[in-house]
Amino acid sequence: MDFLYNLNVQFYLAAYLIGGIPFGLILAKVFAGVNVKEAGSQSIGATNVLRVVKETNPSLAKKLGAATLALDALKGMAVLFAAQYAGLSESAQWFIAVLAVLGHCYSPYLWFEGGKGVATGMGVMAVMLPVETAIALVVWLIAAKTIRISSLSSMTGLLALVVASFVLHPQMFHAPVLVVAFILFYKHIPNFVRLVKGEEKRVV
Incomplete structure (x- = not known):
């Protein structure tokens, strides 16, 4: 167990465990008394929190959706900022970024189920690739306002990033970016199936 005393390993574990905190599930249960794992798309992300809570409390839904979005993004960012402060290498930081996204998508607190990873993914990318993330957010915002389908808007922003x-x-080692993109894409496959069937709901 000596490897647990290695600083990099400690940050890797922290990234996965903190990334796995299901803020959407917690907020919806505490403040709205609903279990988002049993309603809507059964995702723990901001979109499902907004959609499920909106059925009973529209004004609260917006607040909880925004809080979920912010906290899901910040949990990955926080570990990365701490890693930068501790002087970890860029490669270690990228590994932390990937693990934070994995933690959210396959949470150890939810029997390795989780959310779609968009907010956490954008959070870690904002630290590692701020300009690209800004471009992605602009593309996502335009898509969200015009298409009004959360999954499609998110994937459009991801492609832009x-x-x-x-x-x-062009000279950067892009593997971590592609790994995060693949995780997010894979988690959205059910959404793509619903899109093809014409069953994917719009955000109203």
């Missing part, structure tokens, strides 16, 4: 990373940093 990946393309921007190759354009702005």
